[in-house]
Amino acid sequence: MSRPGRHHAGRRASHPAAGGRARRRLRARGDRRGVALVMVLGAITVLTVFLTELQEETSTELSAALADRDALRAEYYAKSAVNLSRMLIAAEPSVSTALGPMLGMMGMKNIQVPVWKFTDMFLGPFNAQLVEPGVEPPPAPAGEGSAAGKNLGLTGGGRFELKVVDEGSKININRAADDVAVSDQLIVGGQLSGLIAPEQYNPLFEERDGDGQFSDRMTICSALVDWADPGDQTFNCDFKMEAPSSTGAEDSFYQTVGLPYLRKNAPYDSVEELRLVRGMSDDFWATFVDPEPSNPDKRVLTVWGSRKQKTNVISASAQTLWALTCNDNVVDRPATPLCTDPNQMASFLTVTSLVQSLTGGLLFPTVKEFEIAMTQKEDKSSVLGTMIGQQLKAMGVEPVKFRAKPSSFLGNRSSFLSIYADGIVPGNKRETRVRIHAVVDLTGAGKLEEVKPDPNELSRPGSNGAVSPATPDAYEQQVRSNPAGTIVYYRIE
Structure with missing residues (x-):
């Protein structure tokens, strides 16, 4: 006869062990499911980074290709x-x-x-x-317009x-590069000294220049001529002195301040080369070289021109004409109010600039018109010159007495x-x-x-x-x- 009590006790004793094994199997299976999830997330992350980098690289290459294409078309x-x-x-x-x-x-x-x-x-x-091929062009009166042209x-x-x-309407600094005629250096020096002489520009020469030095007017003027002048001696822009300010080598300054170049002793290759000359600061550049970078017509100086070419009076700017007039070789500058009085200078620039704006950039068609306007003489054969002279007189500008004929430094043609x-x-x-x-x-x-x-x-x-x-x-x-x-x-x- 069996013993029910013992049989049931044995069955109850075996249940905890079986449950533990089942729980361990479930836990192991759960652990394996977590590893798979981590592996999947890791793979997705790697693929995302790879695809992002690939897309970025492809986009960069496409943008570079489009930029090169557009640059070539623009060129x-x-x-x-x-x-x-x-x-x-x-x-x-x-x-x-x-x-x-x-x-x-x-x-x-x-x-x-x-x-x-x-x-x-x-x-x-x-x-x-033009209208793209296959697109109906817009109607044009009587067949006119670029779409109808060949x-x-x-x-x-x-x-x-x-x-x-x-470029013939500007002051040509490269004229000083002539190694035969010394008069060319004197002409350029006189034009530059007249350009920078007004007293309202004094603050530009009272501060340190682009090289950290203090340079006066004549020093910078001489340096601009010396850069292109093939001679070995320092040029002097101050014509009142009989002897040059220095007889030493011109390159001594560039070596002294530690600049990595010497004076060129040859013509300027571009206008930008003027920045290498001693004393050239941003203020000097913006005032006398390139007053309005977006409008090259306003530029006063140039490096392109021939020795024989005179400044073109037709298209010269108002500031250029003023500088050429207030040249010690052309007028007695101290005795000419237009060159010493800031108010008369401003009036001259205002009148001439107004005339240029009304005529599309053209000022005096002939040198005779310019001379009549500056001397304020009345000439029935020179309507424009007489009219401008009257306007200058009304603005308080006194007549100019020329030492040299304006035809000696002005012309009406450009090369x-x-x-x-x-x-x-x-x-x-x-x-x-x-x-x-x-x-x-x-x-x-x-x-x-x-x-x-x-x-x-x-x-x-x-x-x-x-x-x-x-x-x-x-x-x-x-x-x-x-x-x-x-x-x-x-x-x-």
Whole structure:
């Protein structure tokens, strides 16, 4: 007979052990499920970092590629603007010849018409946006507009901004680089000393300059001439002294202050090179060299020009004309109120600047007009000069007595022109700009005349004996050579 009590006790004793094993199995299984979750989260994190880095790298490469593409397009837009402006410059003699009789009736003979002042008018159609292929063009009156023209306009949303500056209208410092005529250094020194002489500029020379030194007017003036002067002795801008201020080597200053270069003893290569000259501070630069960086026409000094070229009175700025007038070689400066009285100087700049703004940047068409205006004489054959002279007199400016004829330092023609062409390509969040600065030398440039056709490419003469015009290749060959001038400076920014 069995013992129920003992049998049940044995069964009760075995249950705790079985439950413990089950719990351990569940706990082990739970632990394994946590490891898998951690592994999955870790894999997702690694993949996320990898994909983020890949996306960032891809986006960077795409942005760089787009930037290079837009920069290349902008560069070629700028190059197109330079070529178009050269085409316009080459056409200037023809325009001047056509307008010669009319200008002669107004007393303006042998005038170089500054067609480059009107680039927007002449070259505007080339800068217009063409309609993309397959898109219906907007209606234009009588078929006019760039969309209806041939070889006009731009595609792709880009454009160019163009400005041509007459370098002959400024004071040419490189004239001092002539190693034959000493008078050229004296001319440049006199023009520079007249430019910086007014008393209102005294604070510029009472503080430390760009080299941490104290430099007066004559020191900086002499340094500007010495940089290009091929001589070994220090030039003296103070013409009142009989002997130079120093007979030592010009390079001693640059060596003394520890600058890593010496005086160049050769012509300036660019306007920016003026910053290397001793005493050149930001204030001096902004006052006398480049008063308005966004407008190169306001620049007073230049390094491009020939020794024989006179400053162009047609396009010279008001400050340049004042500096040329208040030159010790031209007038008795201490006895000329225009050069010593700040109020008369301000009145002169106001009147001449106003006239320039009304005439599109043109001031005196001839040297005679300038002389009549400055001496305030009345001349029935010089309407503009008489009118400006009366305005100066009304503003309290006293007449100027010239020692030398203004025709000795002023002219009405230019041979050096600066072309500032900006190629612009708009983007989604940015705008790409590339600037080309080219300087064209028109010395010896001839008139753009009709090219004789190639006999092998003539069409059959008509009943009136007319023949076909010259081929495009012949015109291109001529424009690329003499009439468009020679590029003597070229820089891509």
